[in-house]
Amino acid sequence: MISVTFVSKDGEEIPIKVPIGMSMLEAAHQNDIELEGACEGSLACSTCHVIVMDMEYYNKLEDPSDEENDMLDLAFGLTETSRLGCQIIARPELDGFRLAIPSATRNFAVDGYVREPH
16 A cells, blocks of 8 residues: 545645555545546546646656547646546555646536546
8 A cells, every 4th residue: 555645626635545556546536536537547538637746756657658648638737747547556656646636627528527436
């Protein structure tokens, strides 16, 4: 397990423990953190866009794939350290990771969609 802190849209810090091998999108959903993930991690949307808050940790991530970059181009509030939560997998070197959730998402398929747990 690693420690990850999500920073919500309103600035609330939510520390959680994430099993090694789990995506940040899955971890957010398991901990009732508001991170949409409309395509359920299939790289078909940008609604699980997160911002890595520390460049040191951002540099520890594998480079984004072309598919991830294509989806990030559609993300609201894109930054230099933006990634898709479905593509960030918990690894020991990411212990202490901090992720900010942008203030909005762009979901072209269903405007106003609110994710319901499975």
